């Protein structure tokens with residue numbers, strides 16, 4: 600922890616770099632990804648502060664609209680789309696995802712009941728996948744598409760898509776190579792960016 604504290608202390612030594620942020624934010628993208636520590640959206644995209652509005656959940660799960668009220672996830676999505684007016688939403692799954700892997704393997708999650716209940720109520724059945732493959736690539740990619748579909752249940756997203764001011768993207772990030780693949784609608788496959 601101490602190196603992180605030291606860095607945070609040093610980070611605030613350049614206030615001139617941050618003064619503009621007092622005027623507000625106008626991020627271009629709502630970036631939805633897993634809480635996994637190996638996935639760092641700002642490093643992957645090179646985004647400086649102010650450009651990505653992030654939603655991070657266990658397994659980058661997007662709950663169905665109205666599934667739980669109040670919902671922090673729904674509030675974040677609605678604020679990004681309706682108030683901030685982001686033009687793009689990225690759902691980024693990743694290789695070696697613990698949450699998706701647990702679903703694929705049918706792990707006993709009784710020791711982590713909050714995780715068990717979150718996956719049970721929020722996730723769909725994972726796509727069949729070789730449980731011996733640690734990347735669980737097929738399941739993760741199917742899972743990303745399922746979350747994009749869920750986003751379409753949000754009224755604000757429906758409006759944004761209907762009015763042509765919102766685009767959605769499905770990404771798959773390999774934690775062991777740094778490669779990003781994006782879902783292409785024309786081929787229905789995840790291909791290198």
Ligand code: ZN
Pocket residue numbers: 633634635657658659693695696697698699
């Ligand atoms: Zn994950």
